[in-house]
Amino acid sequence: MKRSNLFEFEDFQWFPNIWRKPMTRLLLVVHRMFKTEPVITNLINDVLNQTGQKKIIDLCSGSGGPMELVYNNLKEEHAELEMVMTDLYPNQEAAKAINDKKNGISFRTTSVNALEVPSDLAGVRTMICSFHHMPPKVARGILENAKVSHQPIVVFELSDNSFPKLLAWTAFPINMILCLFITPLARPMTWYQLVFTYLIPLIPIFYAWDGAVSNLRTYTISDLDELLNGLEDETYTWKKEVIKQGNSKFLTLVGMPV
Known part of the structure; x- marks a missing residue:
């Protein structure tokens, strides 16, 4: 890799x-x-439309990142949409600030491991600029858990590590x-x-x-090929892509149950 x-x-x-x-x-x-918000919005919107899901499960949320803005964009087309932010080590201050708004977004204050997402958190899983933090074994485990759980997942990174x-x-x-x-x-x-x-x-x-x-630390397209080896079959599909916007290149990976 x-x-x-x-x-x-x-x-x-x-x-x-x-x-x-x-x-x-x-x-x-x-x-x-880098105008990432519309790119992320379009990625998730496509998955919502194809799967009919009405909930986003944001993994490794940290302090929330751009996802609140993305959620507001998606609500224009998906009125019943909810989003749950999660983290292995939840930022309690950020969680309180988000939960106090009561705007359709909640932040789970207990630990959520992206390797073993609880069954009650069903929906489109998202990892925004966080997937690169995971070593290969963990990264593959996260993708495998999404597949085994028959849940879609959207991965977005700010670069494609092509330099x-x-x-x-x-x-x-x-x-x-x-x-x-x-x-x-x-x-x-x-x-x-x-x-x-x-x-x-x-x-x-x-x-x-x-x-x-x-x-x-960002996985390249060929790195993703290694991670996904053996994970694609008739029950689940993967689409990896480098999206170019101006001088920027964003690495994306979308997994969906068939």
């Missing part, structure tokens, strides 16, 4: 929220910059500079985001590392 098994700072439970939250906000800015590995590391200095420019676009803005970006520039370092590494 081309995918590299490296770490990201946000993987670690000990990584302080005073840095984690600003990086999460920066990721939302990046989603807006040569050495060139991919040029993203580190670029990301550091980018962080300085996009920070004013982050909302809500906090004093600690400004301090640890411009006065004590730790966030740009963490952000630059995680951004460069997340690309190197």
